[in-house]
Amino acid sequence: MTSQFSAYVITEPCVGVKNGICLEVCPVDCIDSTDDDDQYFVDPEVCIACEQCALVCPMDAVYLDIEVPSYFKSYINRNADFYRANKGEPMPVPIDRALTMIQAGHARAMELDIAVSVSVVDEGGRLIAFGRMDRSRPMSVDISINKAYTAASFQVPTTDLGAVSGQSWFQSLIVSSQGKIIAVAGGLPVLGEPMVVGAVGVSGGTDEQDQECARAAVAAY
Ligand code: SF4
Ligand code: SF4
Structure with missing residues (x-):
C-alpha cells in the first residue's frame, strides 16, 4: 500500500x-525503533509529511523522500523495511462491514431528523464505500470523504486536531492536500487489531450530530 x-x-x-x-x-506517532536498532525510522505509510x-x-538526519541526497538513498528502503519487518499488514474494513457502518450512520441521522453523507475509507484514506441520504446537502459528499481521509491519515478523531489546526505546519498540510485535511467533528478512525484499519466521515448535521452519526457507524464495525 502507498501513502x-x-x-x-x-x-x-x-x-x-x-x-x-x-x-x-x-503528530501521528510514526517514528519508531527497537533496542536492537541504532537509529529511528519513519513509517512511510503513516507519515503526513508535516516536517516537524x-x-x-539536531543532526540534520531527516529528509523528505524526494529530497534525500543520493548518498543516503538507501535509507528510504531502510525506513520502509523496518516497518515491513515489525508491523503487520493492516486489513482494511471489508465492504460488507463498510456498508453496514454506513447504514448505522444513516439510521442515527434519521433518529436525529437530519440527512447526512457517510464515507468509509481504508487506513490510507482511500474510499471503500459511500452513502448519501436523500435530502443531504451536495457539499456533504466531499466533506464526509475529507473527514474520513483526515481521521485515517492522523489516526485520531478529527475533533482531536483542533489544538493543532492553527499551527503553520497544519495550515501548510491543508494547502498541500488541496483541502482534504479538515479539522472538524465527524471523522473517526476505525480500530482493528492491533492497528487502525480505516476511518469514517460524516457530514450534513451540526458538529455534534455528525460526530454522533460517526460514532454509530464505528460502533457497527
Ligand atoms: S514528517 Fe511529520 S508525520 Fe512524518 S515523521 Fe516527521 S513529524 Fe512524523
Ligand atoms: S538524531 Fe534526529 S532523527 Fe535521530 S532520533 Fe534524534 S531527532 Fe530523531
Whole structure:
C-alpha cells in the first residue's frame, strides 16, 4: 500500500545518536525503533509529511523522500523495511462491514431528523464505500470523504486536531492536500487489531450530530 503523502526519511546522521527528539513532535506517532536498532525510522505509510521531525533534528538526519541526497538513498528502503519487518499488514474494513457502518450512520441521522453523507475509507484514506441520504446537502459528499481521509491519515478523531489546526505546519498540510485535511467533528478512525484499519466521515448535521452519526457507524464495525 502507498501513502497519499510523500514521507520523511531518517538517514545516517541519526545512527548512534538516536536521541528521540523527533518522537516528541510527530503528530501521528510514526517514528519508531527497537533496542536492537541504532537509529529511528519513519513509517512511510503513516507519515503526513508535516516536517516537524526535520525541523527539530539536531543532526540534520531527516529528509523528505524526494529530497534525500543520493548518498543516503538507501535509507528510504531502510525506513520502509523496518516497518515491513515489525508491523503487520493492516486489513482494511471489508465492504460488507463498510456498508453496514454506513447504514448505522444513516439510521442515527434519521433518529436525529437530519440527512447526512457517510464515507468509509481504508487506513490510507482511500474510499471503500459511500452513502448519501436523500435530502443531504451536495457539499456533504466531499466533506464526509475529507473527514474520513483526515481521521485515517492522523489516526485520531478529527475533533482531536483542533489544538493543532492553527499551527503553520497544519495550515501548510491543508494547502498541500488541496483541502482534504479538515479539522472538524465527524471523522473517526476505525480500530482493528492491533492497528487502525480505516476511518469514517460524516457530514450534513451540526458538529455534534455528525460526530454522533460517526460514532454509530464505528460502533457497527
Ligand atoms: S514528517 Fe511529520 S508525520 Fe512524518 S515523521 Fe516527521 S513529524 Fe512524523
Ligand atoms: S531527532 Fe534526529 S538524531 Fe534524534 S532520533 Fe530523531 S532523527 Fe535521530
